[in-house]
Amino acid sequence: MAYRPLDYYDMNSLLTDEERMVQQTVREFVADQLMPIIRDCNRDARFPLELVPRCAELGLLGAPYPEKYGCASLGPIAYGLINQELERGDSGMRSFVSVQTGLVMYPILAYGTDAQKDYWLPKLAQGEKIGCFGLTEPDFGSNPGGMLTRAVDKGSHYVLAGTKAWITNGTIADVAIVWAKLDGEIRGFIVETNREGFSAPEIKNKFSLRASVTSDLILQDVEIPKENLLPGVKGLKGPLSCLTQARYGIAWGAVGAASAVFDEVLTYSLSRIQFDKPIASFQLVQNKLVWMATEITKSQLLVYRLGQLKAAGTMRAQHVSMAKRNNVGAALEIARVGRDILGANGISSEYHTFRHMNNLESVNTYEGTYDIHTLIIGEDLTGIAAFV
Amino acid sequence: MNILVLMKAVADSEATIKPAADGKSVALEGISWVIGPYDEYAIEEALQQRDASGSGEVVAVSFGGDDVPKVLRNALAMGADRAVHVKGTVSFDPLATARVLAAAVKGMNYDLILCGKQAIDHDHHAVGVMVAELLDIPSVSVVTKIERAGDKLKIEREVEGGVEIVETAMPCLLTCNKGLNEPRYASLKGIMAAKKKPMDEVAAESVASQVEVLSIQSRPPRQGGEIVGTGVEAVPALVKKLREEAKVI
Numbered sequence: 001m002a003y004r005p006l007d008y009y010d011m012n013s014l015l016t017d018e019e020r021m022v023q024q025t026v027r028e029f030v031a032d033q034l035m036p037i038i039r040d041c042n043r044d045a046r047f048p049l050e051l052v053p054r055c056a057e058l059g060l061l062g063a064p065y066p067e068k069y070g071c072a073s074l075g076p077i078a079y080g081l082i083n084q085e086l087e088r089g090d091s092g093m094r095s096f097v098s099v100q101t102g103l104v105m106y107p108i109l110a111y112g113t114d115a116q117k118d119y120w121l122p123k124l125a126q127g128e129k130i131g132c133f134g135l136t137e138p139d140f141g142s143n144p145g146g147m148l149t150r151a152v153d154k155g156s157h158y159v160l161a162g163t164k165a166w167i168t169n170g171t172i173a174d175v176a177i178v179w180a181k182l183d184g185e186i187r188g189f190i191v192e193t194n195r196e197g198f199s200a201p202e203i204k205n206k207f208s209l210r211a212s213v214t215s216d217l218i219l220q221d222v223e224i225p226k227e228n229l230l231p232g233v234k235g236l237k238g239p240l241s242c243l244t245q246a247r248y249g250i251a252w253g254a255v256g257a258a259s260a261v262f263d264e265v266l267t268y269s270l271s272r273i274q275f276d277k278p279i280a281s282f283q284l285v286q287n288k289l290v291w292m293a294t295e296i297t298k299s300q301l302l303v304y305r306l307g308q309l310k311a312a313g314t315m316r317a318q319h320v321s322m323a324k325r326n327n328v329g330a331a332l333e334i335a336r337v338g339r340d341i342l343g344a345n346g347i348s349s350e351y352h353t354f355r356h357m358n359n360l361e362s363v364n365t366y367e368g369t370y371d372i373h374t375l376i377i378g379e380d381l382t383g384i385a386a387f388v
Numbered sequence: 389m390n391i392l393v394l395m396k397a398v399a400d401s402e403a404t405i406k407p408a409a410d411g412k413s414v415a416l417e418g419i420s421w422v423i424g425p426y427d428e429y430a431i432e433e434a435l436q437q438r439d440a441s442g443s444g445e446v447v448a449v450s451f452g453g454d455d456v457p458k459v460l461r462n463a464l465a466m467g468a469d470r471a472v473h474v475k476g477t478v479s480f481d482p483l484a485t486a487r488v489l490a491a492a493v494k495g496m497n498y499d500l501i502l503c504g505k506q507a508i509d510h511d512h513h514a515v516g517v518m519v520a521e522l523l524d525i526p527s528v529s530v531v532t533k534i535e536r537a538g539d540k541l542k543i544e545r546e547v548e549g550g551v552e553i554v555e556t557a558m559p560c561l562l563t564c565n566k567g568l569n570e571p572r573y574a575s576l577k578g579i580m581a582a583k584k585k586p587m588d589e590v591a592a593e594s595v596a597s598q599v600e601v602l603s604i605q606s607r608p609p610r611q612g613g614e615i616v617g618t619g620v621e622a623v624p625a626l627v628k629k630l631r632e633e634a635k636v637i
Contacts, residue, residue: 002402004402017458017461018579018580018582018583021461021462021465021574021579021582022576022579024574025573025574025575025576025579028573029573057575058573058575058576059575059576059577059578060576063576067577067580071577072575072576072577072579072580073580074576074580078576082576
């Protein structure tokens with residue numbers, strides 16, 4: 001079945017020709033390359049590594065960044081559309097691209113030296129190197145500032161020690177951006193994963209993001225040269241600024257997952273006959289469809305406006321929190337309601353909705369949980385921090 | 389090698405096509421326009437031949453109205469060097485279209501002209517070879533393989549039950565079929581670069597259509613099926629109906 005995404009408010013007419021072409025290219029890529037294999041990838045808990053060169057060829061890795069690093073220099077809305085189209089396929093594929101772009105290339109671009117940028121960015125854009133981002137620890141998730149990972153200055157080099165957890169791409173990464181405390185202050189380090197003392201065991205048996213690699217990072221006194229420190233930032237704002245970039249993509253991505261669910265469920269409700277008529281003719285089902293369509297339309301409007309703010313340079317992290325919180329929360333609820341409309345068929349892997357629902361459980365939690373974003377916006381509105 | 393690609397903006401194959409209120413044309417509201425799928429093979433082949441030859445340019449040429457520039461932009465995003473929009477209204481008559489295109493490309497510098505074997509809207513399979521006739525150059529249709537041998541081309545084309553291998557000198561015109569190549573996606577860098585590539589607009593020569601469309605009608609809706617019974621017992625009745633009423637076995 002061809003994918004027919006909901007566009008109730010004709011958002012398409014707001015897009016430029018370039019944005020529309022970017023969307024079309026990624027939509028075709030997902031339909032041709034990802035959809036035929038995603039069921040098996042999900043079942044086998046396998047990330048489709050073979051698609052990384054195709055992603056690179058299309059320019060999906062680091063798409064918003066400058067041409068001199070081999071990137072396409074796309075605007076924020078086009079970048080958002082990439083995420084949306086990828087996540088209509090699977091949150092895992094979108095996660096791969098978000099991490100590479102927003103969490104690995106971004107900190108090197110924003111805080112790295114020219115030598116670091118010139119060396120790493122083209123390789124990451126070409127997919128020659130895969131990156132991961134180490135912030136979260138087993139005991140520090142919503143409270144990353146409490147991290148235990150330490151860097152010690154040994155004069156000629158640094159020594160890193162600690163454990164990171166829930167790291168997308170960890171096991172397949174060539175390079176990790178690791179955040180660690182140096183003299184009590186959070187700093188970013190570029191850590192090649194083949195260094196002595198570094199290991200990244202995969203977290204197995206996940207119920208969610210099964211087509212994505214999730215790992216622990218274990219740093220046992222890993223020695224890294226001085227030039228691997230990201231000099232441009234100190235403190236928690238370093239990693240948080242990266243998260244703002246990635247959350248921006250997630251807010252768009254969630255619209256894709258929700259659209260995929262809605263498309264599948266609407267089609268199903270029109271063809272599934274009970275009591276001699278399509279279940280779409282029952283008021284209770286229509287109520288659910290209308291709610292889903294309205295939430296998707298609201299989500300589309302949020303990210304479109306967010307993209308305008310980003311393009312204008314006036315987007316704040318709290319704006320991103322609102323879109324991430326709303327859109328992922330809505331997408332998760334849409335997937336749950338969608339699964340309900342699919343009835344018993346909804347638990348079969350023949351339908352994509354359950355996979356999206358399971359994935360969105362992770363997406364709702366990672367990069368700032370729904371509740372943490374509530375507190376971020378709450379603090380922004382009231383001036384009162386309610387985190388502790 | 390300088391290559392011209394003649395391409396047509398056609399309705400996306402996902403689009404629902406309905407007759408317009410006049411009963412003689414197609415309702416165009418809400419249709420999105422794409423490069424004809426066979427024209428995509430032509431563009432891909434042009435890019436590959438250009439790159440293999442190491443020099444020259446690929447020029448995408450399309451005749452039509454305001455929907456054409458968007459579609460030409462796609463060809464530029466795939467890698468064509470520049471585009472020419474021959475602005476005018478396309479009629480039903482393939483000869484009229486061929487005359488317009490031939491007039492538009494006549495002065496251009498080309499070694500090879502490629503186009504799709506057909507546009508998927510009117511399905512004439514005619515415009516390409518007519519353009520070649522009007523330009524007085526050789527043409528080969530329904531091409532599935534092109535090999536360059538000096539200033540000649542060795543070409544494979546599909547015929548009923550087999551492959552025909554022909555040779556022709558350049559300049560020539562080839563109409564491209566599925567199987568010739570695997571068209572690339574427009575890359576994001578290609579899309580951004582396309583903005584900066586030149587697209588010229590020229591007015592289409594005025595050519596009268598010699599064919600008039602009298603009426604466009606939707607197919608009558610399909611009739612509901614008939615259930616002749618269930619289980620093995622129903623098979624004889626079903627076979628009888630298939631043979632005697634449907635006449636398909």
